Amino acid sequence: xxxxxxxxxxxxxxxxxxxxxxxxxxxxxxxxxxxxxxxxxxxxxxxxxxxxxxxxxxxxxxxxxxxxxxxxxxxxxxxxxxxxxxxxxxxxxxxxxxxxxxxxxxxxxxxxxxxxxxxxxxxxxxxxxxxxxxxxxxxxxxxxxxxxxxxxxxxxxxxxxxxxxxxxxxxxxxxxxxxxxxxxxxxxxxxxxxxxxxxxxxxxxxxxxxxxxxxxxxxxxxxxxxxxxxxxxxxxxxxxxxxxxxxxxxxxxxxxxxxxxxxxxxxxxxxxxxxxxxxxxxxxxxxxxxxxxxxxxxxxxxxxxxxxxxxxxxxxxxxxxxxxxxxxxxxxxxxxxxxxxxxxxxxxxxxxxxxxxx
Amino acid sequence: xxxxxxxxxxxxxxxxxxxxxxxxxxxxxxxxxxxxxxxxxxxxxxxxxxxxxxxxxxxxxxxxxxxxxxxxxxxxxxxxxxxxxxxxxxxxxxxxxxxxxxxxxxxxxxxxxxxxxxxxxxxxxxxxxxxxxxxxxxxxxxxxxxxxxxxxxxxxxxxxxxxxxxxxxxxxxxxxxxxxxxxxxxxxxxxxxxxxxxxxxxxxxxxxxxxxxxxxxxxxxxxxxxxxxxxxxxxxxxxxxxxxxxxxxxxxxxxxxxxxxxxxxxxxxxxxxxxxxxxxxxxxxxxxxxxxxxxxxxxxxxxxxxxxxxxxxxxxxxxxxxxxxxxxxxxxxxxxxxxxxxxxxxxxxxxxxxxxxx
Numbered sequence: 001x002x003x004x005x006x007x008x009x010x011x012x013x014x015x016x017x018x019x020x021x022x023x024x025x026x027x028x029x030x031x032x033x034x035x036x037x038x039x040x041x042x043x044x045x046x047x048x049x050x051x052x053x054x055x056x057x058x059x060x061x062x063x064x065x066x067x068x069x070x071x072x073x074x075x076x077x078x079x080x081x082x083x084x085x086x087x088x089x090x091x092x093x094x095x096x097x098x099x100x101x102x103x104x105x106x107x108x109x110x111x112x113x114x115x116x117x118x119x120x121x122x123x124x125x126x127x128x129x130x131x132x133x134x135x136x137x138x139x140x141x142x143x144x145x146x147x148x149x150x151x152x153x154x155x156x157x158x159x160x161x162x163x164x165x166x167x168x169x170x171x172x173x174x175x176x177x178x179x180x181x182x183x184x185x186x187x188x189x190x191x192x193x194x195x196x197x198x199x200x201x202x203x204x205x206x207x208x209x210x211x212x213x214x215x216x217x218x219x220x221x222x223x224x225x226x227x228x229x230x231x232x233x234x235x236x237x238x239x240x241x242x243x244x245x246x247x248x249x250x251x252x253x254x255x256x257x258x259x260x261x262x263x264x265x266x267x268x269x270x271x272x273x274x275x276x277x278x279x280x281x282x283x284x285x286x287x288x289x290x291x292x293x294x295x296x297x298x299x300x301x302x303x304x305x306x307x308x309x310x311x312x313x314x315x316x317x318x319x320x321x322x323x324x325x326x327x328x329x330x331x332x333x334x335x336x337x338x339x340x341x342x343x344x345x346x347x348x349x350x351x352x353x354x355x356x357x358x
Numbered sequence: 359x360x361x362x363x364x365x366x367x368x369x370x371x372x373x374x375x376x377x378x379x380x381x382x383x384x385x386x387x388x389x390x391x392x393x394x395x396x397x398x399x400x401x402x403x404x405x406x407x408x409x410x411x412x413x414x415x416x417x418x419x420x421x422x423x424x425x426x427x428x429x430x431x432x433x434x435x436x437x438x439x440x441x442x443x444x445x446x447x448x449x450x451x452x453x454x455x456x457x458x459x460x461x462x463x464x465x466x467x468x469x470x471x472x473x474x475x476x477x478x479x480x481x482x483x484x485x486x487x488x489x490x491x492x493x494x495x496x497x498x499x500x501x502x503x504x505x506x507x508x509x510x511x512x513x514x515x516x517x518x519x520x521x522x523x524x525x526x527x528x529x530x531x532x533x534x535x536x537x538x539x540x541x542x543x544x545x546x547x548x549x550x551x552x553x554x555x556x557x558x559x560x561x562x563x564x565x566x567x568x569x570x571x572x573x574x575x576x577x578x579x580x581x582x583x584x585x586x587x588x589x590x591x592x593x594x595x596x597x598x599x600x601x602x603x604x605x606x607x608x609x610x611x612x613x614x615x616x617x618x619x620x621x622x623x624x625x626x627x628x629x630x631x632x633x634x635x636x637x638x639x640x641x642x643x644x645x646x647x648x649x650x651x652x653x654x655x656x657x658x659x660x661x662x663x664x665x666x667x668x669x670x671x672x673x674x675x676x677x678x679x680x681x682x683x684x685x686x687x688x689x690x691x692x693x694x695x696x697x698x699x700x701x702x703x704x705x706x707x708x709x710x711x712x713x714x715x716x
Contacts, residue, residue, distance in 0.1 A: 027400075037564065039548065039549055039551075039562050039564065040548055040549075040662070040663075041400065042385075042399065042400065043663060045562075060562075061651070062560065062561040062562040062651070062652065063560070063562040063563075063564075064560060064562075064563060064564060100465065102464065102465040102466040102469060103464060103465075103466045104464060105464065105465050106460065106461055106462060106463065106464060106465070107458065107460040107461075107463050107464070107465055107468050107482070108460040108461045108482075110465050111460060111482075124465075124466075124469075174539050177535075177539065177545075178536065181532050181535065187535075190397065190398055191397055191398075193397075202420065202421070202422060203420040204397050204403075204418075204420040204421040204422075205421075205422060206395065206397065206421070206422060293419070293420070294420065304398070305398075305401060
């Protein structure tokens with residue numbers, strides 16, 4: 001594992017100049033490059049500061065840290081402490097520019113740094129520089145994602161058989177929570193979405209006391225985590241023996257949209273936006289363009305949502321060993337929503353569905 | 359409940375001028391003022407924008423929202439969408455200044471806003487303005503915190519009896535996860551800290567495969583959540599019949615430091631730093647000043663860590679109906695750490711220990 005982090009840092013280093021430095025503030029980036037695991041990411045327990053000659057983990061000193069010879073461990077991560085640590089490194093290494101990750105650095109942190117260095121260049125770093133190789137998963141990462149995907153698929157398979165008329169969404173959530181570890185996962189990648197009937201028309205509905213009735217749509221969107229790595233899967237199905245005609249119609253469209261997107265991955269090179277378009281064109285042709293309210297998918301790994309976003313505007317290319325979701329959906333207010341989602345591993349000649357167990 | 363949020367927004371409004379506006383970016387602040395619940399706070403699912411005349415929830419449109427007549431619901435929360443929504447409100451209401459929460463607004467978000475408004479004043483808001491009444495809990499909030507505290511105390515009581523020689527920290531975590539809902543909580547307020555032996559010397563240690571041995575220190579720091587409200591409690595105890603002399607000595611000091619802090623709350627007015635000093639002076643007098651590496655406590659509510667910080671430098675006064683933790687600790691590297699923590703409710707004439715069940 002020692003080489004894993006050294007290699008990642010070296011790759012990142014190749015992207016910066018001798019007089020530049022890079023401040024990492026996204027928790028999953030910091031984990032990826034330094035092996036530091038966050039207890040509460042919103043509490044800024046650590047930053048990473050990378051130059052051509054050094055790599056520093058600036059941390060609170062309350063949490064476990066690694067013991068890598070190529071990382072300097074510096075205690076104290078409050079904005080002022082952060083600025084002080086950076087000052088010392090900059091002076092020593094004659095750094096002239098700090099590249100920051102504007103999407104994850106707080107204004108107060110930037111202010112503390114700027115106050116310290118009036119004559120230093122502080123510029124936004126293209127997050128692609130930081131995250132480009134993170135998107136392409138290493139074998140050790142794929143292994144964990146696969147485990148998480150299998151656990152999720154097994155939980156969804158099992159919970160389907162535990163539903164009954166009158167169970168609430170919240171009671172279903174509790175049942176799911178109890179299955180997570182049984183199937184080998186460490187915990188949840190995000191709060192499970194369980195939606196009965198018209199509640200499924202809201203993509204991020206959260207379980208409440210709505211009761212399951214006979215002949216009702218059920219949407220479950222969940223993901224487990226294994227060793228920090230996420231999985232993501234959605235199934236929508238009809239509870240009862242008489243699915244409505246509308247449900248069957250929408251199901252057919254969404255499943256076809258999914259399949260069309262999946263097939264596109266067999267093309268040797270494809271852009272994220274073309275993947276999105278495969279699903280969107282199909283749904284639009286059936287007259288539901290405005291009911292497909294989100295992107296077709298997203299990368300996932302240490303974060304549940306990471307690059308590449310499978311969106312209509314993303315021109316990034318899809319590469320082998322990326323792990324992404326394909327998750328088209330149609331949402332009919334006051335009726336139901338239907339989403340179908342698998343986590344897939346992109347390969348040289350297509351993709352493998354990691355969450356497919358049914 | 360309708361009045362709850364209206365009243366909170368009105369109180370906040372009293373703190374700003376007619377030509378000012380306030381952009382809330384902390385997820386727990388947004389929940390507190392608008393009843394919006396986040397699925398993934400790091401994904402910026404919503405912002406709140408408050409002026410004298412309007413209150414807006416700027417949201418992704420994927421999650422459940424309230425239906426309050428005093429809130430405008432505006433769809434789209436990406437930085438550009440955020441800036442566009444703000445622009446319309448500012449034009450309409452002739453706003454001249456935006457106050458931001460620099461501690462929770464990302465640089466990219468501020469940049470999107472600044473690009474839009476070259477002649478508008480953008481200034482940092484003192485977070486005390488936003489959070490001052492959040493610290494003083496309403497009866498309905500105290501009720502939920504109490505429930506969470508009772509659940510936590512019951513879980514810790516039960517898990518103590520389930521430990522055995524050879525169980526790992528991680529297996530203990532799994533057992534705890536299964537007890538959460540049994541005792542009436544919705545989930546965890548933060549990842550449970552379980553540390554055996556020398557692992558307890560690190561305040562934020564995370565459970566691993568270390569096995570429990572006879573005659574070893576055990577530290578469990580955990581908190582459950584009920585209806586979004588947190589609890590926090592730590593117990594350190596000796597597993598086995600022969601606690602070391604050192605353990606008993608440290609236990610005595612930490613418990614005395616806790617008690618001294620708790621007693622201080624009986625004074626009619628006291629500052630946070632004086633509370634911290636009560637614990638710190640006692641521990642310092644015994645020669646362990648440098649081993650008490652964190653603050654004496656923190657406020658908690660919708661967030662696990664909120665104001666007031668019970669730190670040596672915080673001059674804020676402690677008021678009745680604040681919910682805070684008291685949690686002195688001593689950490690001896692390669693030996694063990696000892697922390698004792700309760701969540702307490704500050705009252706007119708002292709404090710009540712909400713997590714005290716043993």
